[in-house]
Amino acid sequence: MKIYQSHPWPSTVEEATTIQETLRNQVIITDQLDEPIQYVAGVDMGFLEDGKMCRAAVAVLSFPDLKVVETSLAYRPTSFPYIPGFLSFREIPAILDALEKIQTIPNIILCDGQGTAHPRRFGIACHLGIIIDIPTIGVAKSWLIGNHAELPESKGSWQPLIHKNETIGAVLRTRTGVKPLYISSGHRISLTTAIDYVLRCTPKYRLPETTRIADKLASDR
């Protein structure tokens, strides 16, 4: 797919913060999907050479049967350090390279990391969604910010993630008795719809099939 020019990439957290605070106003957290959903994609990153180089992976699966239809990899020197709250600046450049090689444009992309469940409501899922204008969902394996009520052990149960009196996402049990996932809107999708699609992409394991495939591509050798 064709990726149009994105904003210049920052070299300091000050510049990065300004970009987040500017682009956050463009995030859409209501459903604006292109239905029917035929393809869902997962994106993930892996690092090599002591973190000097990064490898982005994209896996496009058919929906709802979740069969792999296309994958791509892209390598690039790591250009930004890992700083909590600024993950997107480290990972998105390579992800864009990998997405550019994809022929099948996905209707929804599940990102590894938070969406609006972020200190400035602009996690990697929001950032990627804004740049490519495709619906995105934040699917994080661990907590970044917010509080929530106790979560039942059964698959499918969820609780809103709250921060400063605002619902910023949800803690979702994708498998009975296993650590929950942190779900939030990335762009052009509501929280409840995001939860619905995440569950529909997670038939057996804790992680959605999209993420599992992308994970494997990004870290295998």
Place this chain on the structure above:
DNA sequence: GCGACAG
């Protein structure tokens, strides 16, 4: 000032 901190 102290602690927390996606991948």
Place this chain on the structure above:
DNA sequence: ATCTTGTCGC
């Protein structure tokens, strides 16, 4: 993210 074997439990 990454370094790493066997092992407990469904």
